[in-house]
Amino acid sequence: MSQLNINGLTKSFGDLVLFEDITFGIAQGQKIGLIAKNGSGKTTLLNIIAGKEDYDSGSVVFRNDLRVGYLEQSPAYPSELTVLQACFYSSNETVRLIAEYEQAMASDDHSNLEDILLRMDNMKAWDYEQKAKQILGQLKIYNFDQKISELSGGQLKRVALANVLITDPELIILDEPTNHLDLEMTEWLEGYLSRANISILMVTHDRYFLDRVCSEIIEIDRKQIYQYKGNYSYYLEKRQERMEALNAEVDRASNLLRKELDWMRRQPQARGTKAKYRIDAFYELEKKAKQQHEAGNVNLDVKASYIGSKIFEAEHVSKSFGDLKITEDFNYVFARYEKMGIVGNNGTGKSTFIKMLMGEVEPDSGRFDIGETVRFGYYSQDGLQFDEQMKVIDVVQDIAEYVDLGDGRKMGVSQFLNYFLFAPEKQHSYVYKLSGGEKRRLYLCTILMRNPNFLVLDEPTNDLDIITLNVLEEYLSNFKGCVIVVSHDRYFMDKVVGHLLVFRGNADIKDFPGNYTQYREWKEAIDLQEKEAAAARQAKLSPVQEKHNRSSDAPKKKLTFKERKEYEALEVEIPALETEKAELELAMSSGSLSNDELMAKADRIAKVIDEIDEKTMRWLELSEFA
Structure with a gap:
């Protein structure tokens, strides 16, 4: 219907x-x-x-x-x-x-x-x-x-x-x-x-x-x-077929147009016998022959400036906001030509980490030691700060009159904008007339034309169309410099980065050697192990299960209002306790705790396991009538 x-x-x-x-x-x-x-x-x-x-x-x-x-x-x-x-x-x-x-x-x-x-x-x-x-x-x-x-x-x-x-x-x-x-x-x-x-x-x-x-x-x-x-x-497959058919049609039209143009020119100007249908066909052919072969390509073949062997080193970096820890005694040596992705849930500190690297936020302790040859190109989430009354071409010309392509080659600003899908009429349009995605594309253009050798991209995929993303991915894959990308776009991360920093909250940062899909496969395997362990613990609850089985044939009663609220609360409390247990296990296996800290966490984990068992038993009782 x-x-x-x-x-x-x-x-x-x-x-x-x-x-x-x-x-x-x-x-x-x-x-x-x-x-x-x-x-x-x-x-x-x-x-x-x-x-x-x-x-x-x-x-x-x-x-x-x-x-x-x-x-x-x-x-x-x-x-x-x-x-x-x-x-x-x-x-x-x-x-x-x-x-x-x-x-x-x-x-x-x-x-x-x-x-x-x-x-x-x-x-x-x-x-x-x-x-x-x-x-x-x-x-x-x-x-x-x-x-x-x-x-x-x-x-x-x-x-x-x-x-x-x-x-x-x-x-x-x-x-x-x-x-x-x-x-x-x-x-x-x-x-x-x-x-x-x-x-x-x-x-x-x-x-x-x-x-x-x-x-x-x-x-x-x-x-x-x-x-x-x-x-x-x-x-993707069928569109490619359509574009190939269109290209062949445009090529045929171009060939016919040349013949028709020759015919039109050979006719006497004053002669009135020229076939009207053929004249109309000429103009239709001219229109078809002028069609673009493609929807447009973004050409990002811009030379990166030289970068030395020292990029940056994070030395004992700690940062927190009240009780929220972002990093704690974090150390990392960034390698030449490294392409790193940063992923994690919202609020775990990904953008704060980037801002510390860029010098916008000071760490509580420790430092970032950055190499002398590093030239950052920083694409931030809140970087769209154009003068809305400026024309597009003026925004770019304020940065440079031309773009250095390397090997002595230079490109004019207008031609460079053309590669970013800004047609001549759009270049002379005002910024306020651009869509959100077009402003993002212009912002990206202003960053890349400065010839950076270290690109730091904080959520670059938001509001960019898929065509621009495809070519940006190809550019980053071939980029002769360093890249850090913060993104929730899994496809983008898979195509661009070689390994990940995974921010898991409370200063828990995992360095994973692979792309996002590989990380998900690894994490799912770990989660499965934890579920199997939880199932083994739950098997100890057989008396409750037997009671549940005995009463399965009895008429079901409805939960009271108070029981329903208790049941809903347990569905929140049990996962929270499981999370706390996993965090305690991680801390106890880290090897960094003192004897007193280790004893305290051992006491706490015993209490958490008891609470999980007790609340799970109660949840099973209530779930019979939920």
Whole structure:
């Protein structure tokens, strides 16, 4: 059954036509990825479908009573709302009832709680609430009372994502859903959307995410759309075939055009017998022959300046913010031509580490000793600080009049911008007219044209289109210098880096010799070992299990309100204790503890194991009726 039909849609801004007379539909259960160069109208199309932007002509038709969720690229909520209120900021009746229940529980006034509980039972909202809390927990949303105005951009994106998923939509529209999500949350969302029986239309630069979630790709190219009935890998294969066919067609048109041009020139100017159809065909051929053979290539063949053998050494670097430890007595010698990736969950200190290296943040103790020949090119998350009233070409000319390509070769600024997909008319446009991705591309251009020999890239993939990412990856792979990349883009990391620093929180940093996929395989093997050990411990709980088996045939009773709250609390407490146990085991095996510290941790781990066993037994009892 069709849930959405787009018919003959056209959108332009003045003389700039984004797309023209495009038509497609979304059926129930269909999961579509939308791909295009930055500035081609991806976000505009999503805004039009969501009813947030007008269009020139055509129609957007939804199925009656369709539940639609929309995650915007830059979500916004009233600043006075709390996190909980924003999460349940919806017209969905069940969601609003759950929000009412949560507010009643958080307040001292429980006078209307009985009425709310009755309505919750009648609307079967308990399962809904459990699902909502699972989503909030997976997205690391715990401080429900924090004001929206106090959130970072990443926290706000997670709240907005929770708001969309909680409403249980039948069609979900996602604009860069993985931006600002750490790897753990990205992989959870990937699995959630893959399993969910919902329709999806999304824009994302995360190619693993596209490949594993989407079953169809729609590409906007030259104001038209092209549909590919398969995932991202299938799209790459079929798009290459399309481009090769287009190139052959353009070559044929060029050859015919030369013949037609010769014919046109040989005709007497005053002669009126020239066939009109042939004249019209000439102009059509001319138009076709002028088509680009490709969607455009970013040429990043820029010479890196000489770099010596000494790059940098981290010597006993420690940094913390209150109780939050970023590094503790950290030591590292960075090698020449090394390409390192830095990964980890949000809040573990990845960007702080980079800022210490760049001298923007001082360590509490220790230092970074940087080689004399090192010339940093630093791409930061908050580096987009252009004068919006400047023209694109002026931004670049303020840095240099030409770009040094090495071997005495130089390139003019305008030609350099052309390689970055800035056509001449775009070069003389003002910065404020650029899309978010185009500004990122311009920012990258200003960094690379300075000929750095050590690139430090903090989340470079956010807002860049896939075409730019492909060539940036190739450039970094061939870059004759050093690279450090902080990124949540798994595909990007796999193609670029040779090993990882994994920030696991509380100054626990693992140096892993491999790319991200290899690290995940290693980590999954370790996690499996831990699960098997936990299962072996749980086998000791046979009396509880026997009691569970004996009562399996008895009529099931419902948990009381108090028992349900206890059950939910245990589901949070047990994983937290397992995490503490793993941290204690790691510390005890480090060899760096004194005898007193070792005895203290041994006492604590014994208590933690007892708590885990006790709480697990209680959880098993309650789970029988949950």
